[in-house]
Amino acid sequence: METLKVDLGERSYPIFIGEGLLGNSELLVPYIAGQQVMIVTNETVAPLYLEQLKTGLEGFQVDEVILPDGEEFKNASSLDLIYTELLKKRHNRKTTLIALGGGVVGDMCGYAAASYQRGVDFIQVPTTLLSQVDSSVGGKTGINHPLGKNMVGAFHQPNVVIADTSTLRTLPERELSAGIAEVIKYGLIRDPEFLSWIESNIENLLKCDSEALTKAIFESCRNKAEIVAEDELESGCRALLNLGHTFGHAIEAHQGYGKWLHGEAVGTGMVMAAHMSRELGWLSSDEYTQVCSLVEKAKLPARSPDNMTPDDFVEYMSLDKKNLDHRIRLVLLKKLGEAVITSDYPQDVFMNTLSSC
Ligand SMILES: NC(=O)c1ccc[n+]([C@@H]2O[C@H](COP(=O)([O-])OP(=O)(O)OC[C@H]3O[C@@H](n4cnc5c(N)ncnc54)[C@H](O)[C@@H]3O)[C@@H](O)[C@H]2O)c1
Ligand SMILES: O=C(O)C(=O)C[C@@H](O)[C@H](O)[C@H](O)COP(=O)(O)O
Numbered sequence: 229m230e231t232l233k234v235d236l237g238e239r240s241y242p243i244f245i246g247e248g249l250l251g252n253s254e255l256l257v258p259y260i261a262g263q264q265v266m267i268v269t270n271e272t273v274a275p276l277y278l279e280q281l282k283t284g285l286e287g288f289q290v291d292e293v294i295l296p297d298g299e300e301f302k303n304a305s306s307l308d309l310i311y312t313e314l315l316k317k318r319h320n321r322k323t324t325l326i327a328l329g330g331g332v333v334g335d336m337c338g339y340a341a342a343s344y345q346r347g348v349d350f351i352q353v354p355t356t357l358l359s360q361v362d363s364s365v366g367g368k369t370g371i372n373h374p375l376g377k378n379m380v381g382a383f384h385q386p387n388v389v390i391a392d393t394s395t396l397r398t399l400p401e402r403e404l405s406a407g408i409a410e411v412i413k414y415g416l417i418r419d420p421e422f423l424s425w426i427e428s429n430i431e432n433l434l435k436c437d438s439e440a441l442t443k444a445i446f447e448s449c450r451n452k453a454e455i456v457a458e459d460e461l462e463s464g465c466r467a468l469l470n471l472g473h474t475f476g477h478a479i480e481a482h483q484g485y486g487k488w489l490h491g492e493a494v495g496t497g498m499v500m501a502a503h504m505s506r507e508l509g510w511l512s513s514d515e516y517t518q519v520c521s522l523v524e525k526a527k528l529p530a531r532s533p534d535n536m537t538p539d540d541f542v543e544y545m546s547l548d549k550k551n552l553d554h555r556i557r558l559v560l561l562k563k564l565g566e567a568v569i570t571s572d573y574p575q576d577v578f579m580n581t582l583s584s585c
């Protein structure tokens with residue numbers, strides 16, 4: 229088992245990464261303060277892993293809420309199902325919520341924990357590659373709004389993250405690729421050495437090679453933990469984790485949540501960011517092609533949806549949370565392995581990218 233730490237002073241927490249961690253009470257119990265636990269999961273993950281998780285929770289009052297599966301259910305109605313179950317089972321302020329599932333479950337469970345009785349503890353048990361490399365770490369929680377992704381939420385850090393890599397064996401191939409998008413992101417924004425490793429190991433990742441996956445999860449979480457420790461509330465460098473997301477979130481919302489997976493939209497978004505970086509003279513044509521080729525090798529879409537116009541993009545992007553003074557702020561690439569956030573670019577370059585990609 230590998231261990232990392234998210235260093236946030238008194239609110240620091242560990243990330244455990246390894247095979248067969250689910251149901252290991254030694255990793256769970258020290259992070260549960262009271263006697264009550266509410267497991268939040270969904271109808272796909274529950275039959276696979278709920279019983280295994282429960283074996284690590286003997287002696288606690290363990291309740292569960294099983295949500296419908298899908299990005300289209302990352303909304304206030306699902307949140308309400310969690311609150312209702314917590315109230316029905318008389319959960320008090322000492323309760324601990326446990327998110328068992330992918331990023332959708334994790335984001336909603338985290339937000340329920342941030343808001344239930346003004347804030348209770350929670351634990352992340354991520355079961356998708358995307359959630360193990362990204363969403364379970366860092367405390368961004370929330371739900372979608374029809375007009376924009378993750379528009380309602382809170383920063384609320386978990387007590388511990390337990391990433392059991394054996395759960396990835398049941399993950400559909402399309403979801404594995406979606407997770408690889410966020411792995412590529414870390415290489416592109418701040419870790420050229422990791423980027424080269426990803427390029428050499430993309431086939432191993434796609435065939436679910438356990439050593440390659442563990443390395444990808446460890447390096448991704450290490451990068452994310454460093455950024456979160458430096459800028460927990462996104463007043464500076466944390467925004468770089470949004471590479472590809474300003475374009476990608478527009479795609480997800482415009483297409484209807486769930487049609488494009490988050491990681492797929494981020495894959496295309498990173499190509500769009502790389503295209504614009506080339507147009508600004510920051511990336512060479514070869515480097516732009518390198519980004520496109522990696523995204524394609526990861527079996528991710530590299531072109532935006534045919535039914536989406538530049539104006540559609542602008543409409544959704546103008547609501548992005550990073551924007552300041554009505555200017556769309558974008559994460560772009562100064563070079564491969566170094567990103568910047570900027571709203572200082574010529575409008576025609578931006579519009580050209582929206583119409584060319
Ligand atoms: N909070 C953050 O920092 C952060 C970071 C990145 C993404 N996100 C959010 O995460 C969400 C995407 O997460 P995701 O990609 O995990 O999607 P997801 O949660 O929808 O999970 C993908 C699919 O895999 C299924 N599944 C989960 N674990 C499985 C397993 N082990 N075996 C088989 N099937 C399994 C799920 O039921 C679902 O159908 C988006 O809403 C995105 O906005 C949040
Ligand atoms: O943790 C972060 O910070 C990220 O931006 C990680 C992203 O991969 C993730 O998709 C996040 O949910 C996006 O956040 P948002 O604030 O742009 O909604």
Ligand SMILES: [Zn+2]
Pocket residue numbers: 362410473490494
């Ligand atoms: Zn993301």
